[in-house]
Amino acid sequence: MRKIILSIPGALIGFVVMMATSHAQEQTYPQYEKEKAIIFCMTREYLLQHQEEPAEKDLFPVCESRFAELENSIPYEKYKAVRDKGYMIYKDNQSAELLEKYFGILMGKP
Amino acid sequence: MKLIKTVKPFIALLFGVVVLSGCSPEHYPPEVKTDLISLCMEGILSGQTNVLTDGDKALDASDSLRLCEFRYGEFIKKVPLADYLAQQTHLYESFQRAYRQKYVLEDVYNSLSPKDKETFATTSKIMLGLDAGEPKQ
Numbered sequence: 096m097r098k099i100i101l102s103i104p105g106a107l108i109g110f111v112v113m114m115a116t117s118h119a120q121e122q123t124y125p126q127y128e129k130e131k132a133i134i135f136c137m138t139r140e141y142l143l144q145h146q147e148e149p150a151e152k153d154l155f156p157v158c159e160s161r162f163a164e165l166e167n168s169i170p171y172e173k174y175k176a177v178r179d180k181g182y183m184i185y186k187d188n189q190s191a192e193l194l195e196k197y198f199g200i201l202m203g204k205p
Numbered sequence: 206m207k208l209i210k211t212v213k214p215f216i217a218l219l220f221g222v223v224v225l226s227g228c229s230p231e232h233y234p235p236e237v238k239t240d241l242i243s244l245c246m247e248g249i250l251s252g253q254t255n256v257l258t259d260g261d262k263a264l265d266a267s268d269s270l271r272l273c274e275f276r277y278g279e280f281i282k283k284v285p286l287a288d289y290l291a292q293q294t295h296l297y298e299s300f301q302r303a304y305r306q307k308y309v310l311e312d313v314y315n316s317l318s319p320k321d322k323e324t325f326a327t328t329s330k331i332m333l334g335l336d337a338g339e340p341k342q
Contacts, residue, residue: 127236127237127293128236133300134300137303137313141300141310142310148309149307149308150304153304154304178239179236179239182242182243182246182270
C-alpha cells in the first residue's frame, strides 16, 4: 500500500511533465505544418519561375525565412484555431484575414 | 532511492502511452483532412478541375464540399497516412536539394521514389479528379 502511495507523486510528476512538453510543442508549428508551408512557397516560386530553367539562386532559404516570419507574425495557436474549424465555404472575417496574412507571408508579399 | 521511486512510475506511464498509441488504429488527423478537402475545393472553385454533371449544371459550393468529403472518404481507404506523410516529407527534401541539383519544377517531382509518385498520383486522381495515367517510374 505504501508503495502505491509513494508512486502517486511520481506518476503525477510524469503526467505534468508530459502535459508541459506537449503544451510546449503546441506553441511552435509542428514539422508537418513547416513542410506544408515551405512546399507551398517553393511550389509557387518554381511554378512562376522555374518550369523551364533551374534557379540561379537557392530559393529554399528564402522560403525558410518566410516561414520564420510566419512563425513570428502568426503564433501557431492562432493559426491552429482557424485551421481546426475545418474547410469553411464562408469564412468569418477573422479567419479570412488570418489566412490572407498566412499565404501573403509565404508568397513574399510586403 | 526516492528518485527511483519517482522515475519508475513515469517510465511506466510513458510505456503505457507508447503501447496504447501503437495499438490504436491509424487515422488521418483533422489538419490533414482539412488540407485534402481544401485542395479538392480549390481545384473545383478555381475551375482548374472540371466536374462532369448531368445537363451541364454547375456545382454550387455546398455540392462541391459534399463531393470533396466523398473523395476524402475514398482517399483514406486507399492511401495509408504514413505514405501520405512520407511523400510530403520527401517532396520537402526534394525542394531542399532543388538548387544544388539544378532541378526544374518537373525534376522536383520526378526525383521522388516510385512509391511517392504513386501516392502523388492517387492524391491527384482522387482528390482532384485528375487522371495522369500511370506514374512514371
